[in-house]
Amino acid sequence: MYGKTMSIPDELMIRYFELVTPVPMEEIKSIEKGLTEGTLHPRDVKMRLGREIVAFYHGAEAAIQSEEHFKKVFQKRELPDEIDQFIVTSDLYEEGLVAIPRLLTQPVWLPVPVRPEGWLRKEQLRLTEKRSLIQI
Secondary structure (H helix, E strand, O other): OHHHHHOOOHHHHHHHHHHHOOOOHHHHHHHHHHHHHOOOOHHHHHHHHHHHHHHHHHOHHHHHHHHHHHHHHHHOOOOOOOOOOOOOOOOOEEOOEEEHHHHOOOOOEEEOOOOOOOEEEHHHOOOOOOOOEEEO
8 A cells, every 4th residue: 555655646745635634634735835845855745645545555564664675675775574486397498598578567676596686577578689688
């Protein structure tokens, strides 16, 4: 929920505050003024919006955890605390090679032992004519 909120267009933030948070209208107007005048950074306002939405539906602790997770994974580009593992089964590879298009249909995090960090993010896979296979 927090991550989805961070992807909404900046122009919709105030509308979201109005429609899906318990933030008082007076405070929303103040936020809108800060955005217009440039005294508030849109990223900071969006992070607050994410916290407000998660807290409203799931509680304050969940909001804090969601923000920490977002910062860790998307801002600092660190691995999340919990990672879904994917076992490369024989139907996905042949002679020690896996076709990247087949991996793209699998979960977000994939174990790829040939990489120094040991993990490959789905968004890091790039298709080119010369490199459409990776060794496992």
